[in-house]
Amino acid sequence: MGAANTSISGSEYETQVILNVYDLTPLNNYTYWVGCGIFHSGIEVHGKEYGFGAHDFPASGVFEVEPRSCPGFIYRNSILLGRINMPPSEFRSFIENVASEYHGDTYHLISKNCNHFTDDICWRLTGKRVPGWVNRLARLGALCSCLLPESLQVTTVKQLPEYHNCSEFGILWHPEEEGSESVSTATPHDPTESDDADQDKLHLISQSAASEELTFVKEAHR
Numbered sequence: 001m002g003a004a005n006t007s008i009s010g011s012e013y014e015t016q017v018i019l020n021v022y023d024l025t026p027l028n029n030y031t032y033w034v035g036c037g038i039f040h041s042g043i044e045v046h047g048k049e050y051g052f053g054a055h056d057f058p059a060s061g062v063f064e065v066e067p068r069s070c071p072g073f074i075y076r077n078s079i080l081l082g083r084i085n086m087p088p089s090e091f092r093s094f095i096e097n098v099a100s101e102y103h104g105d106t107y108h109l110i111s112k113n114c115n116h117f118t119d120d121i122c123w124r125l126t127g128k129r130v131p132g133w134v135n136r137l138a139r140l141g142a143l144c145s146c147l148l149p150e151s152l153q154v155t156t157v158k159q160l161p162e163y164h165n166c167s168e169f170g171i172l173w174h175p176e177e178e179g180s181e182s183v184s185t186a187t188p189h190d191p192t193e194s195d196d197a198d199q200d201k202l203h204l205i206s207q208s209a210a211s212e213e214l215t216f217v218k219e220a221h222r
Contacts, residue, residue: 013088017081017125018044019118021134022073032076035133040073041118045125046088050095050217052117054107060219061104062095062117071214082126098124099219110138 020042023029028037042051042065049067068075086094102117115135122130 012085013046014083014085015046015091016044016083017122018067019079019081019122019130019134020044020049020068020070021076021079022070023076024073026074028076032133036136037133038137039076039115039134040070041115041130041134042067042070043118043121044068044078045084045095046091050121052102052107052114053104055104058103058105060099060102060216061107062099062102062217062219064215064217065213079131081122081128081130084125086125093220094124095121095217096220099217100221113138 022040022042024038024040028039031037040051042049044050044067047067048064049070050062050064051070052061053063054061065071068078098121102112106112113135115130115138119130119135122128
């Protein structure tokens with residue numbers, strides 16, 4: 001998937017930079033038309049899609065999946081953001097360097113989420129920003145943060161009950177191939193009262209995502 005978006009002209013590699021947008025809730029079918037909603041996004045380059053998610057470790061939270069197939073989300077649409085000339089190996093070095101700036105334990109729903117990541121990548125590659133409606137809810141949340149409960153202001157996705165996270169699913173990190181780390185799961189921990197209390201909170205990736213293939217990008221060492 002996505003191979004048709006890359007072409008080779010002589011020694012130059014030209015590829016599209018595409019934003020793939022996903023719904024986190026069916027309510028987006030109504031709010032989308034007024035320029036708002038709860039979305040996940042990934043950036044597609046050279047036939048792979050890259051996103052940012054949370055886990056409990058101070059290591060890369062950048063992951064790659066097949067385009068338009070991020071587990072746990074409902075694909076909505078794709079937006080062509082531009083084109084770049086960059087060999088796959090050079091882009092790989094680029095994304096690994098960026099991964100060192102996006103550790104899983106730094107994810108924050110309001111200030112550093114998946115849409116902040118895709119906007120940053122798009123800006124670095126094309127000099128353009130992603131459409132404002134993709135992350136509008138987070139910006140509104142930042143403006144109104146003084147009105148939000150303190151727990152929500154500091155809560156990261158890894159603390160939410162059904163997120164694909166290390167503490168709950170026992171994610172095991174092990175090298176699979178150069179430049180990536182794969183994810184497998186171990187026995188979940190026993191539920192606690194705090195877990196039960198969090199069941200009504202917003203979650204971004206369901207437990208079903210834990211059983212599907214998702215590869216974290218290995219960050220470049222500095």
